[in-house]
Amino acid sequence: MPNLVAVIMAAGKGTRMKSKLPKVMHSLAGKPLIEHVLDAVTQVGIKRPLVIVGHGREIIEDSIFGRAEMVVQTEQLGTGHAVMQALPYLEDAQTVLVLSGDQPLLSSETLHALINLHQAQGVSATVLTSYMEQPFGYGRVIKNGDDLVRIVEEKDATPDERQIREINTGTYCFKGSALKDALTKITPQNAQGEYYLTEVFDVFLNLGEKMLTYCTMDSHEALGVNSRGQLAEAEAIFRERILEHWMNEGVTLVDPSSTFIDADVELARDVTILPFTRLMGKTRIEEDAVIGPQTSLENCTVGCGSEVIYTVAKDAAIGERCHIGPFTYLRPGTRLESDVKVGDFVEIKNSLIETGAKVPHLSYIGDTHVGKSANIGAGTITCNYDGVNKYPTKIGDYAFIGSNTNLVAPLEVGDYAVTGAGSTITKNVPAEALAVERSQQVIKAHWHKRKDEIGG
Ligand code: UD1
Ligand code: CA
Numbered sequence: 155m156p157n158l159v160a161v162i163m164a165a166g167k168g169t170r171m172k173s174k175l176p177k178v179m180h181s182l183a184g185k186p187l188i189e190h191v192l193d194a195v196t197q198v199g200i201k202r203p204l205v206i207v208g209h210g211r212e213i214i215e216d217s218i219f220g221r222a223e224m225v226v227q228t229e230q231l232g233t234g235h236a237v238m239q240a241l242p243y244l245e246d247a248q249t250v251l252v253l254s255g256d257q258p259l260l261s262s263e264t265l266h267a268l269i270n271l272h273q274a275q276g277v278s279a280t281v282l283t284s285y286m287e288q289p290f291g292y293g294r295v296i297k298n299g300d301d302l303v304r305i306v307e308e309k310d311a312t313p314d315e316r317q318i319r320e321i322n323t324g325t326y327c328f329k330g331s332a333l334k335d336a337l338t339k340i341t342p343q344n345a346q347g348e349y350y351l352t353e354v355f356d357v358f359l360n361l362g363e364k365m366l367t368y369c370t371m372d373s374h375e376a377l378g379v380n381s382r383g384q385l386a387e388a389e390a391i392f393r394e395r396i397l398e399h400w401m402n403e404g405v406t407l408v409d410p411s412s413t414f415i416d417a418d419v420e421l422a423r424d425v426t427i428l429p430f431t432r433l434m435g436k437t438r439i440e441e442d443a444v445i446g447p448q449t450s451l452e453n454c455t456v457g458c459g460s461e462v463i464y465t466v467a468k469d470a471a472i473g474e475r476c477h478i479g480p481f482t483y484l485r486p487g488t489r490l491e492s493d494v495k496v497g498d499f500v501e502i503k504n505s506l507i508e509t510g511a512k513v514p515h516l517s518y519i520g521d522t523h524v525g526k527s528a529n530i531g532a533g534t535i536t537c538n539y540d541g542v543n544k545y546p547t548k549i550g551d552y553a554f555i556g557s558n559t560n561l562v563a564p565l566e567v568g569d570y571a572v573t574g575a576g577s578t579i580t581k582n583v584p585a586e587a588l589a590v591e592r593s594q595q596v597i598k599a600h601w602h603k604r605k606d607e608i609g610g
Contacts, residue, residue: 158269159248159330160200163236163351164188164255165208165227170381176210178255179217180385183392184416184434187379188214190258192221197262198269200251204243206236232348233324234340237333246331249273252351254324256379258388264375265325268368272327278363279332279355281305282325284376285369291380292321293352295367302365305352309345320369322352323376332363392417408446422458440474449479457492470502473509491526508551520544525551525569533558550585 168177178188188205195203207214208227215224227239237252244250249272251265264282272280281302283295293305294315305322306315336354344350358365370376374391377384396417397410404423407413414432415421425439428446435453439445442459449465456462457474464480470488472478477495487504490496494507497514505519508526513519515532521544522536534555536547547561550569555561560578567573568585577591 157248158198158200158251159244160195160203160251160253161237161240161244162188162191162195162203162205162222162253162255163233164214165206165211165230165236166256167209167230168256168380171385172382176214177379179210179213180379182258182379182385182389182417183396184418186214186217187258188218188255190417191253191255191260192218194260194262194265195251195253196221198251198265204240205255206239232342232346233351234337234349234353237351238337238349241334241337244330244334246334248330250328250330250333252326252328254378257324257375257377258379259377259391260323260325260375261372264370264372268325268327271366271368275364275366277366278329278358280327280366280368281355282323282376283320283367283369284323284371284373285319286321286373286376287319289316289319289321292376292378293324294318295320295322297367300367302355302367304355304359307344307346307350307352320367321376323370324378326351328354332358336361454484521563522547522549524549525553527551528553528555530555531557531559531575535560537562 164178166177171177171180179186182190192203203222204225205218205222206227207224208230211226225239227236249269251269268280268282286292291308293307294311295305295318296303296315333354336357339357340349340353342349355365377388379385379388393414396415397407397413400415400421401407405421406426409429412429413427416434418436419433420438422439422441424442426444430448431446432450434451437451437454439456440458443456444461449462452468454467454470454472456472459474460472460476462472462478465478465482467484469486470484472490473492473494475493476490481498482496483501485503488502489506491507491509493510495512495514496502499516500513501518503520505522507524510527511524513530517530517534518536520536520538524530528549528551537560538544538547545563547563548566549555550567550571552570553567554572556573556575556577558576559573562578562580565579565582567583570586571583572588573579573583574590574592577589579589579591583589
């Protein structure tokens, strides 16, 4: 939108969170609160909002670097003081959208409606309000008919004012010139000794400037996260929104109540998610894949038609028509091509498993390249670490690794090569060869006299 600028306040400590992390960096559906606010702001067409940072600013800057312009508020003297820091960046003719970094459920649709109303009416200020069953802690909106009179904070409110259920969401539109002027006139004379941004409405009232409210019907949007309880509340609401969204997009969630899907996860239609499953980060699942039960995937991709059961995976790519699990652990850098089978009690790390290869049972595969259609026998271990360094293993196409083989890296096993069960292989195995490393079996007849002793 032209001539529109956003200021997001995020300098406060979030004392009520009792945390070493700045409040806006607490995670909701897999990403920090502030990023949810940035998403909504970006969606209304504001490219580089100003973010007021103070407490834990390095952590915030690292997270949103490139998406916003940082303005430092060295001392946190209140929300009014926070916006004052942005004054040098604001122009008279601009519409200034002010938001809090702790209001993650706000939608871009609501922001659009607020901005449109504000600009169409040409007023000095428009406040986004909402009705709350339990308005405790929020600023209350005092009106005369439809006109806004003022906003009073919980701590400054009279018992009568506390009964009011229309609250200030902490999101506003201002005419740049009016905001700049009013901010020079506010004082910290209130219960908290802070420069309240909400005091600019008193200034506007005195000047006879016109102010409006825009009420969002969805009170969830107004939820400000100040405590761990409110964080959990926001998480529950957001989670429900995500689950509903994916069901509307053609995803089957067998048990939504035990399904957790992060905000940035992408699911294709006809994906099925079975109970007790958690999809995190930037995970993407393609059509007809079946995930779960009891599976946790973080930043993973899963190809069409794959099945992933009782699995934990992170930073792993699973191709098409793979069968993973039960009880598989895929660690970062795992890349499975199509039609791969990885079975129970198998751990794979930083390895490429080509099309059609199988690692069905009880194996550790690390820093390894497994060729196409190779079969890795039960209990195979790649010994990739000598206590100091890690070394690679290469297993050729159609190779057959016997059960309980130790492959001591660095090592290459050629195409079509075979290793005997129970071997510890330390030298490269040429293509098509058999490598066996174990002592001859000795048979001593009648070693135990058990049959005579026990009888039978
Ligand atoms: C504020 C509003 C209240 C509203 C509520 C909605 C004021 C005085 N009150 O109260 O009317 O109902 O939001 O959630 O504005 N911040 C700074 N610098 C500061 C102080 C705060 O950047 O010096 C930031 C915080 O990091 C936070 C946001 O401003 O992201 C809001 O501050 P917070 O202390 O949470 O305000 P509330 O008490 O919730
Ligand atoms: Ca707040």
